[in-house]
Amino acid sequence: MRDASLSSGPGRVLVFVYGVFAVAATGRSLVQLGTEADRAPVAYTLSLVAAVIYLVATTCLLRGGVRAWRVAVVACTVELVGVLAVGTLSYVDTALFPDRTVWSHFGQGYAFLPLVLPFLGLAWLRATRPTAG
Amino acid sequence: MSVWLTGAVVVLTLVAAVVLVVALVRDEPAQDRTFALLAVTEVVLVVQLVVGCVLLAGTERDVDGVLFVSYLVGVTLALPVGVFWSLAERTRAGTAVLLVAVLTVVALQLRLEVIWSGRA
Numbered sequence: 001m002r003d004a005s006l007s008s009g010p011g012r013v014l015v016f017v018y019g020v021f022a023v024a025a026t027g028r029s030l031v032q033l034g035t036e037a038d039r040a041p042v043a044y045t046l047s048l049v050a051a052v053i054y055l056v057a058t059t060c061l062l063r064g065g066v067r068a069w070r071v072a073v074v075a076c077t078v079e080l081v082g083v084l085a086v087g088t089l090s091y092v093d094t095a096l097f098p099d100r101t102v103w104s105h106f107g108q109g110y111a112f113l114p115l116v117l118p119f120l121g122l123a124w125l126r127a128t129r130p131t132a133g
Numbered sequence: 134m135s136v137w138l139t140g141a142v143v144v145l146t147l148v149a150a151v152v153l154v155v156a157l158v159r160d161e162p163a164q165d166r167t168f169a170l171l172a173v174t175e176v177v178l179v180v181q182l183v184v185g186c187v188l189l190a191g192t193e194r195d196v197d198g199v200l201f202v203s204y205l206v207g208v209t210l211a212l213p214v215g216v217f218w219s220l221a222e223r224t225r226a227g228t229a230v231l232l233v234a235v236l237t238v239v240a241l242q243l244r245l246e247v248i249w250s251g252r253a
Contacts, residue, residue, distance in 0.1 A: 008222060008226070009222075009224075009226050010226060011226075012218070012219075012221075012222055012226040012227065012229075012230055013226055013229045013230055013233060015218070016214075016215065016218055016230045016233055016234070017233055019214075020211070020233070020237055023207065024207075027203055027207070031199060031200055031203070035199070111240070
């Protein structure tokens, strides 16, 4: 069943922002892993994880429906935990993160949007909670 | 990078951003002139892609070529995708999508300058 409500109204803006981040994070992590993987394997792998999360969230919002909604909740929650964990770690253990990634320093390199996005995502999912089930 | 091209893109996108914010506040759909402005910006971005590649080929600087070209290509995609995605819903949401697309272009221009300077 296709439910357009997840990607209309505020959801339309959210899909676009998530899409931009999906492309940005995927591109960045692939370039980093492809050219200098040895420099910071942990940071770059987490970059790739972030990229996958953004891709999943974008896809779920686009698809709509109950199952996509549930997966989107999981993706946004993982995203929130991820940005908080990596953000904190990047301040505590600088050796682990010698290079900037999407989530390090709470997304400072991306105007802190990576920190704000999961909250917006979860708020939107809360507003569009499926009524049945 | 060409200061003139980057400057032109930044000025055009900032003008578009102001126009879009006004439309958002007034709750009006984006006007045809706004789309024309975005089209002009896109033309400049395509010129920037070509000029950027030519400059990269001839430069002595320590520029990460793959990164630089991927940003040049990426920045040409933001507006067409944003316009396409916004047209399905000519409401505040559609206008907001256009604003995000325009701001994405500004952010990518800043990154392009950093990458070109070799500090990336």
